[in-house]
Amino acid sequence: MFAYYLDLALRSLKRNKVLTALMVLAIAVGIGASMTTLTVMHLLSGDPLPGRSDKLFYAQVDDNPLPEKQTEPMDVMTYQSAMDLWSAHQADRQTIIVDSPVKLRAPDTTLPPLMPSMLSTTADFFAMFDVPFRYGGPWRAEDDAARSRVAIISSDLNDKLFGGANSVGRTLRLRETDVRIVGVLAPWRPSPRFYNIAGGRFSGGKTADYYGRPQDVFTPFSSALEINDGNFYQYSCWQLPPSPGHLQNAPCVWLAVWVQLDSPAKVASFRRFLDGYAAQQQALGRIARPQNTRLRNLVEWLDYQGVVPSDVRLQAWLAFGFLAICLFNTIGLLLAKFLRRGGEIGVRRALGASRGAIFQQCLVEAGMIGLLGGLGGLLLTLLGLSLVRRQPVAFADMVHLDARMFALTFALAIATSLLAGLLPALRASRVAPGLQLKTL
Structure with missing residues (x-):
């Protein structure tokens, strides 16, 4: 059944190329901005000595x-x-x-x-x-x-x-x-x-x-x-x-x-x-x-010192705020796209398709948009990281996209698109087949 839904999703995406491009672009730009700042945060705030940091302690005496x-x-x-x-x-x-x-x-x-x-x-x-x-x-x-x-x-x-x-x-x-x-x-x-x-x-x-x-x-x-x-x-x-x-x-x-x-x-x-x-x-x-003495382990000491630059934290919050805006735009576009196919959905419901089947079909299409947006977001993330490496900051030459962040790019893109598709898919699955058939 998934292969059938995938085929329907591809046909739908090809049928509305401009709308598809807008949704993919919205996801890609949001993912590119957020993953660029998230990758920098990941590199700057990670445990510098995994497996050993809980055994190393910074001692303080007043x-x-x-x-x-x-x-x-x-x-x-x-x-x-x-x-x-x-x-x-x-x-x-x-x-x-x-x-x-x-x-x-x-x-x-x-x-x-x-x-x-x-x-x-x-x-x-x-x-x-x-x-x-x-x-x-x-x-x-x-x-x-x-x-x-x-x-x-x-x-x-x-x-x-x-x-x-x-x-x-x-x-x-x-x-x-x-x-x-x-x-x-x-x-x-x-x-x-x-x-x-x-x-x-x-x-x-x-x-x-x-x-x-x-x-x-x-x-x-x-x-x-x-x-x-x-x-x-x-x-x-x-x-x-x-x-x-x-x-x-x-x-x-x-x-x-x-x-x-x-x-x-x-x-x-x-x-x-x-x-x-x-x-x-x-x-x-x-x-x-x-x-007044203290004994903090390595990670606790880094947290206490606040070693992640404040401007990087601010940029991360702003980027995820921008991703939220892209998410809402995608919700609106998906809602318009799915409701325009009311006649098609009505015919499928009249032929015996359940609401759950319509809901799954719409989510598969939203996931496809997320996958394409993830590809675009990956390219924009690589571009963003290359720009960071050109900045006059001490950590610029350390910035790179590791395997973990590479996987997270696609996971975030698909999760974002599925989240954006929940409301439109739910609305599409509740289309009354009788009313739609009368308009055909």
């Missing part, structure tokens, strides 16, 4: 020594708190993170000095965040303790400095210090760059930088304190630090701490440890509010 009434602790910590949590080894893995610019040159090349971004961290960073390597590997925990002069570089920097060759063992000069390359990352582009997100909810929606490329240089935090001479970004200070090179003792928050906890029991245990540490520091007179 280091503020003043009894202020803020509801949340600062996003980052002082040097003392970060080092205390890291060195306690209460988690399966733990890492400290801070980034900064650094002057870099490769002594055995003729390239001029560069000013890339450097991430100072600890050995567990690479295993915790599943960072891929092309050559070599991460430094060891012993290198953190020994303040070893080692570094890992990105695939992009390796291509720029060494033509993509294996550069493990070669030398870089960071500021005035020579470091040995121990690893080269494979192409790695987490979306977003989740590991050093802080302050996103206060940025007025200007969070696109979190979708840029990872840092080009990774060094042990203990070594970077000496190499970079204290020139790190400070998130906030309660008073001016004594000098730029003495952040370890400064009243400033500037370090992020991530921990890996592989079971719910370990999560509960670390929460107790965090609260106990804060209470201890209050007893020492260093902080004012010990109860």
Whole structure:
């Protein structure tokens, strides 16, 4: 029976080509606009580490020594708190993170000095965040303790400095210090760059930088304190630090701490440890509010920071509003199309066709329109994504249509057309055959 309804639908679509084209165009434009913005939202708001994000937690302690009434602790910590949590080894893995610019040159090349971004961290960073390597590997925990002069570089920097060759063992000069390359990352582009997100909810929606490329240089935090001479970004200070090179003792928050906890029991245990540490520091007179600690997993931290740019969310709402307008237009066109065929429907009813059969026939025709609209919407979506890739935003080069969104394009088009066809099909199925036959 479906094949028969399909044949009737094709005949009807061919018989009213202009009306068919208008309905297909309405569906295609609505799908193209909505799927373009939905694809961008999908790429920007997805889980950056599926299967691992529920084991990675961002720790916060309210280091503020003043009894202020803020509801949340600062996003980052002082040097003392970060080092205390890291060195306690209460988690399966733990890492400290801070980034900064650094002057870099490769002594055995003729390239001029560069000013890339450097991430100072600890050995567990690479295993915790599943960072891929092309050559070599991460430094060891012993290198953190020994303040070893080692570094890992990105695939992009390796291509720029060494033509993509294996550069493990070669030398870089960071500021005035020579470091040995121990690893080269494979192409790695987490979306977003989740590991050093802080302050996103206060940025007025200007969070696109979190979708840029990872840092080009990774060094042990203990070594970077000496190499970079204290020139790190400070998130906030309660008073001016004594000098730029003495952040370890400064009243400033500037370090992020991530921990890996592989079971719910370990999560509960670390929460107790965090609260106990804060209470201890209050007893020492260093902080004012010990109860103000937080431990959010990776996805919760991204949601809290609001990392999806607000303009992308707005565009998505506007696009789906436009799709709704296209849906209502299609309802009107389908209603006019089906009711104009009242005589044909009356004859079929007189020959024994049930209301359900008429309803199914009309829905099959609406589904055909949706399928054609989906094809047009796919082309418009690809065009829209190509325009997004030309925009001057950090995430532009990441935008693409994956298999999931490809399937969703057609599913949304067919669902939209079937939804649009419900009322017209219901009205057509209730046509009185007797009245229609009298008009023939």
